[in-house]
Every structure is written in structure tokens, then in C-alpha cells.
Amino acid sequence: MSDQDAMKKQAAEAALSYVEGGVIGVGTGSTVNHFIDALAGIKGRIDGAVSSSVASTTRLEAHGIRVLDLNAAGELSLYVDGADESNERLELIKGGGGALTREKIVAAASRQFVCIADESKLVRVLGAFPLPVEVIPMARSFVARELVRLGGSPVWRDGFVTDNGNQILDVQNLEILEPAKLEQTINNIAGVVTVGIFALRPADVLILGTPDGPRTLRR
Numbered sequence: 001m002s003d004q005d006a007m008k009k010q011a012a013e014a015a016l017s018y019v020e021g022g023v024i025g026v027g028t029g030s031t032v033n034h035f036i037d038a039l040a041g042i043k044g045r046i047d048g049a050v051s052s053s054v055a056s057t058t059r060l061e062a063h064g065i066r067v068l069d070l071n072a073a074g075e076l077s078l079y080v081d082g083a084d085e086s087n088e089r090l091e092l093i094k095g096g097g098g099a100l101t102r103e104k105i106v107a108a109a110s111r112q113f114v115c116i117a118d119e120s121k122l123v124r125v126l127g128a129f130p131l132p133v134e135v136i137p138m139a140r141s142f143v144a145r146e147l148v149r150l151g152g153s154p155v156w157r158d159g160f161v162t163d164n165g166n167q168i169l170d171v172q173n174l175e176i177l178e179p180a181k182l183e184q185t186i187n188n189i190a191g192v193v194t195v196g197i198f199a200l201r202p203a204d205v206l207i208l209g210t211p212d213g214p215r216t217l218r219r
């Protein structure tokens with residue numbers, strides 16, 4: 001296991017202390033995969049999970065953890081997910097794995113959002129990581145032109161189809177100084193399903209794996 005992967009695992013295992021029972025929301029990605037594996041050890045404590053992707057559903061079910069539809073689960077007490085970047089205000093870029101739409105829905109439906117990552121994900125200003133934007137396929141070129149007008153350089157994630165049947169533009173060269181404002185602006189472009197800025201609903205807790213052990217930041 002690489003040092004980075006070990007730090008992801010450390011953060012994921014530290015998040016177990018936030019699991020208090022009921023139905024919890026579970027995100028997507030390599031850090032969350034460590035969380036799912038750790039969750040399997042205490043699965044008797046929860047009633048099940050709402051998953052943010054087909055991949056996480058498969059992994060949860062392989063561990064014998066019940067996966068519920070969000071419509072049947074109601075409000076969730078806890079959502080645990082990774083991130084591609086976080087600033088000190090716990091505003092995030094997410095969607096590197098392409099699951100941003102369901103992630104944003106489950107985060108919005110949860111009282112507490114615990115984000116888990118290795119320490120390399122903490123940045124001063126969001127935007128070095130290309131910003132994922134999920135788009136309705138017929139709107140791809142139009143949305144790309146609008147993103148250029150905002151100063152970005154969108155690149156089509158060619159060959160990738162989201163769990164919702166849509167496409168992703170990864171927007172390079174954005175220095176995101178006002179994340180909530182840009183989130184609203186991009187949300188308002190016709191054809192955008194979801195933008196990977198999580199600032200209107202940021203994380204509440206960020207657990208970073210570090211060489212010295214888990215570091216926790218709160219909003």
C-alpha cells in the first residue's frame with residue numbers, strides 16, 4: 001500500500017467514530033472504499049446505507065450491508081465521502097470519480113457531512129484539480145462554450161458515462177476564489193446537471209490522514 005493510500009485508510013477508519021446508527025450516506029472513491037471495508041466490521045450498528053454510486057452499492061452489498069433507496073430512507077444523520085480538494089472552509093471539489101450528482105444529493109439530505117481524505121487534498125484555493133461538471137449529453141458543447149466565457153478550459157471526459165447516463169466536462173485553469181458564487185453561476189447554465197463545487201453545502205468535518213495520524217478540521 002502506498003503512503004497516500006495508507007493515509008486515506010487512516011482517515012476512513014477515523015470516520016467510524018461518527019457512525020451512531022440508523023441509515024448513513026456513503027460516498028464514492030478509493031478513500032470511501034476503505035471506509036466501506038471498515039464499516040463492515042461494525043455493520044450491526046447501522047440499519048443500512050444510502051449509496052452515491054453503483055460502484056459503492058456493489059461494495060456495500062458484497063460486505064452484506066443493506067443498501068436503501070434515498071426515497072425510502074428520509075433524512076440521514078451522517079454522510080461520509082472523499083474529495084478531490086478541500087479548502088480550510090471545508091468547501092470542496094468533488095467528482096473525480098464522476099459520482100458528483102448523487103454525492104451532492106446525499107450530502108444535501110444528511111445532517112452531518114464528514115469528508116475523508118489524505119492531507120494532499122487540503123489546498124489554499126480550489127481549482128488546481130480540474131472541476132468536474134456533469135452535463136446532459138446534447139448540451140455538452142453549449143455548456144463548454146459558457147465555461148470558456150467564465151475563464152475555464154473544459155475538457156470532455158471522452159468515453160465516460162455517469163450513473164445517470166450523462167457526460168462530464170473537466171474544467172481546467174480555474175482559480176476558484178468565491179466557490180459558492182461560482183457554484184451558483186455554473187448551476188444556472190442550461191444543460192448543467194451538477195457542478196463539482198460543494199460550497200453551498202460544504203463538509204462539516206474534514207478528517208485528513210497525515211504521517212502523524214488523523215487531523216480533524218471543523219467548520
Ligand code: 5RP
Binds near residue numbers: 083097099
Ligand atoms: C467521486 C469523488 C471522490 O470523492 C473523489 O474523487 C476522491 O476520490 P478518492 O477518494 O479516490 O481520492 O468525488 O466522484
